[in-house]
Amino acid sequence: MGNFMRLLSATALGAVAGALIWAGAADATVYAIEGQDIPPATISGTITTDGTLGALTLANIIGIDLTVSDGSNTVVLTIPYALVGSSLAATSAGLFFDYTGGTTASYFIAIDTGPPATSAYCIATGPQACENTANAEAIVVADVLYEGAAQSGEVQIGVVVAPEASTWAMLLIGFAGLGGYTRYRASRRAGLLKVRPIIRAFRR
Numbered sequence: 001m002g003n004f005m006r007l008l009s010a011t012a013l014g015a016v017a018g019a020l021i022w023a024g025a026a027d028a029t030v031y032a033i034e035g036q037d038i039p040p041a042t043i044s045g046t047i048t049t050d051g052t053l054g055a056l057t058l059a060n061i062i063g064i065d066l067t068v069s070d071g072s073n074t075v076v077l078t079i080p081y082a083l084v085g086s087s088l089a090a091t092s093a094g095l096f097f098d099y100t101g102g103t104t105a106s107y108f109i110a111i112d113t114g115p116p117a118t119s120a121y122c123i124a125t126g127p128q129a130c131e132n133t134a135n136a137e138a139i140v141v142a143d144v145l146y147e148g149a150a151q152s153g154e155v156q157i158g159v160v161v162a163p164e165a166s167t168w169a170m171l172l173i174g175f176a177g178l179g180g181y182t183r184y185r186a187s188r189r190a191g192l193l194k195v196r197p198i199i200r201a202f203r204r
Helices: 003-027 165-187 198-203
Strands: 029-033 042-049 061-069 074-077 079-084 088-090 094-098 106-112 121-127 136-141 145-147 154-160
Touching: 029 094, 061 121, 061 136, 074 106, 074 121, 094 121, 145 198
Parallel strands: none
Antiparallel strands: 029 042, 029 154, 042 061, 061 074, 079 106, 088 094, 094 154, 106 121, 121 136, 136 145
C-alpha cells in the first residue's frame, strides 16, 4: 500500500472515531443556571445531563460546574452531592424545579464541605428545607448562608446552552487529520519510536 493510501485509510479511521465521539457528545445537554441569585450571593455555571427529558435522577447528571459568590468569597462546586425526589426536570427548553411541595421531600444540592469552609447551592421542596425556609433555594458561600423567599409551582432554573456545530465540526476534522498523519508517520518510523507511558508522563 502506498503512502497516500495509508494516509487516506488512517484519516478515514480517525473520522469514524470522531463521528462516534460526536454521537456520544450529542446526547449530553448543557443547561446554564439563570435567575437564581440571592443578593448579594450569586450562582452561575452549568449542569450537564445525559439528555434525559422529564424528571431527573442523580444518574442523569453527568457533570456540574457551578460557582457561588458573595463578593467576598468565590467557590466552584463540581460534585452533585444529592438529588432526591422528582422535582428537578429537564425539557428541550430548560431545567425546571417544581416547588409544589407535598409530603415527600425533594431536593438538589451541590456542596463543597471544605476545608476551610462549606459552600453550597440547594433547592428544596416538601417537608425538608435547605435550611430554614420551606420550598426555597439557598446559597452558602464560605459558611455564610443566603436564603431565598418561599416559592410555589414550577420555576425555571436553567436554559439550554446551544452547541456551536461549526466548532465541533472543526475540532473533529482536526482530530481526524491529526490521527491520520500520526499513523502515517508511525508506520514510517516503526521500531524507532519509544512509547512513553501516559501515567509516568503525568508524574513528572
